[in-house]
Amino acid sequence: MKKFLYPSVSESFGSTLVNVTTDRSAGIKIQHEKEDYIIGHLALSEGKAPHKGINSAPDDLDYQLLLKSGLVIAADYALDKPISLTTGFPHATFNIFKTAASDYISKLETIRQDTRPYGGPGYEDVEVNLERINIIPELFGSIITAREGDMNIRGNMFVVSLGYGTLEFGLCTDNGFIQRTLNSGNGLRYAIDSAMKEMATTHYLGLRTEHQFDQALKNGSITINRKRIDLTEIRKTVMKQYYSNVISPLIQNTWIDEDFNKSSTLILVGGGANYPELVNCFHDEFKGLLKIEIPDDPLTMASTGYCLHSANKRSSPDTLSLGLDIGNAHTCVTILE
Incomplete structure (x- = not known):
């Protein structure tokens, strides 16, 4: 390919x-x-x-x-x-x-x-x-790759897609998704917007668009007035806030205890899976309950x-x-x- x-x-x-x-x-x-x-x-x-x-x-x-x-x-x-x-x-x-x-x-x-x-x-x-x-x-596409690609995962699995505009997730069986377990919410843009607002309190960001700032946040630094500003701490903070305010409550209100008896595997896909700060939040919440799987190229x-x-x-x-x-x-x- x-x-x-x-x-x-x-x-x-x-x-x-x-x-x-x-x-x-x-x-x-x-x-x-x-x-x-x-x-x-x-x-x-x-x-x-x-x-x-x-x-x-x-x-x-x-x-x-x-x-x-x-x-x-x-x-x-x-x-x-x-x-x-x-x-x-x-x-x-x-x-x-x-x-x-x-x-x-x-x-x-x-x-x-x-x-x-x-x-x-x-x-x-x-x-x-x-x-x-x-x-x-879109979630079906990720499931096809998980089953037919290098991951070769069989049986039931939870899937969380951490997209820029949309967060979506569900529990997939061999027959498809269980409709009740599907839900969606604000994507990574929530965290990007929070980071931009935080930076704007101390620095003038000029006319940068959110997509340009997103690139800087991924890289961990941004250049403002010929000075390189480290963004790693802000990134860590906004990713934790995003998980606590958006992802975790939405999952808690969607998946019930019985769902966790159907699978012990959770796959993270999308751009958010490349942020260690966000991935660690999943490990912390589901430790001992779900095995977190991240593909080599989640994007x-x-x-x-x-x-x-x-x-x-x-x-x-x-x-x-x-x-x-x-x-x-x-x-x-x-x-x-």
Whole structure:
């Protein structure tokens, strides 16, 4: 499998960019309705206010741009092959968005991109040849990876997805999720917002967007007025607050004692699983009750599951299988040739 991970941000950009990167996935510039947009890494490095709405609908601009960016990357590997695509949405918005997403995707025929940022000759039209479109819940994607991927977990399991915009969790059996155990709440953005407010009491953050500050919090430091400010203590504080105020109460109000007799395994997926401060909170609460499992790459669990689902649904071995996870913080493209 080939995987491409980039920030879920975009910005309109009318200027010319030439040879600013050698990495195609880091030089995505797409023309949408006759206006140019830079996306992902290119938006963070060259843009002034890269952004994305939280839990965007299929008719929102940022969702359409990120969708097109993933299809452009996949087209490089598909060549003339048809594509079997699987993407998805969180449990809270799945039923609301699935039909609109399928309808929009099915109408895509070509995508116009500017190849000059990564050394190409200029604008070109990329043909989109979709054989099959699958829309499934995001948690299902992670479960497919947990069962069919390297983790190879069998039987019942608790799954907690620690996304940027959405927290969601449930208890999954061999027959699917137990509906009563499914719930969702505020994602990591809650902690990011708390950290920004705390920093703003002592430092001027300028015009940084929350996505830019999120990157700094992940790195553990931020540069303000040419001074490097350590963020590790603030990160530790806001992650503990996020767990205590949001995650723990929601789980306590959803899972009952009987549920813990059905499984002794809890899997953490999503970007929050990369924060040790947050993971430790799960260990503290469920010590002696649940074994906490963290995949090697928690950010790509949904996308990998989408790709495996595409492979299972394709009509021919010659079809390229594509998993596209458009997250609130990152977009992940997973390809099985």
